[in-house]
Amino acid sequence: MGTDKDTHSSFFSESKNNEQIIIKRCKVKDLDGVIEVNEKELPEDYPYFFYKSILDNFPESFLIAHNINGKIIGYIMWRVEKTPSINSLRYVNYGHLVSIAVSEPYRRKGIASSLLTNSMLAIKKNKIKKYVLEVRVSNYSAIKLYEKFKFKIESIKKNYYRDGENAYFMTLDINDG
Numbered sequence: 001m002g003t004d005k006d007t008h009s010s011f012f013s014e015s016k017n018n019e020q021i022i023i024k025r026c027k028v029k030d031l032d033g034v035i036e037v038n039e040k041e042l043p044e045d046y047p048y049f050f051y052k053s054i055l056d057n058f059p060e061s062f063l064i065a066h067n068i069n070g071k072i073i074g075y076i077m078w079r080v081e082k083t084p085s086i087n088s089l090r091y092v093n094y095g096h097l098v099s100i101a102v103s104e105p106y107r108r109k110g111i112a113s114s115l116l117t118n119s120m121l122a123i124k125k126n127k128i129k130k131y132v133l134e135v136r137v138s139n140y141s142a143i144k145l146y147e148k149f150k151f152k153i154e155s156i157k158k159n160y161y162r163d164g165e166n167a168y169f170m171t172l173d174i175n176d177g
């Protein structure tokens, strides 16, 4: 796990076969590697400018994982959204998990957990009331990951994905904010 709470600096995440994995903030030069992982691991692809605008606006919570050769094998990105609060006319900030993925050979080594733990601390600095995300109802491993982080299914978004699959809307309240 992390040896440094400040995501400006790198830290090391131990993996099962002792290959050293480094987690750090994404830089513009890393975006091609991020996009490569996304296109291999997820059906939801985004244009380059989308990644770039997330990086420009929310750089502290855009993290990558790379191996000792510098190959990017995972990423996570968040954005902050203003949403009308249920019981008042005011707006509240939500931290929205836009996307996370880890390359297949590197899964089940705690890399996504490490990416989540560190990026959640970073996005929280935007005075958010909760963490939110959508996940395919069939995405067992991701749902298990989010449940491990205490996310709860708040609702189902019908036909959320282009292929018609439903999404679980999962949320985690921030109590001390």
Ligand code: ACO
Pocket: 041, 042, 097, 098, 099, 100, 101, 102, 103, 106, 107, 108, 109, 110, 111, 112, 113, 114, 133, 134, 135, 136, 139, 140, 141, 142, 144, 145, 146, 148
């Ligand atoms: N089966 C059951 N539980 C799982 C699985 C699985 N295949 N994978 C992860 N988990 C759960 C377990 O509780 C695990 O803890 P444990 O290993 O101690 O049992 C916990 O999640 C943490 O696992 P990590 O090793 O940290 O997760 P990993 O690095 O393997 O990455 C991820 C998980 C990101 C979901 C990976 O499988 C992946 O990249 N999948 C394809 C992309 C994807 O689906 N991304 C999420 C889309 S939704 C969104 O982006 C908002």
Ligand code: ZN
Pocket: 096, 097, 098, 133, 134
């Ligand atoms: Zn979303």
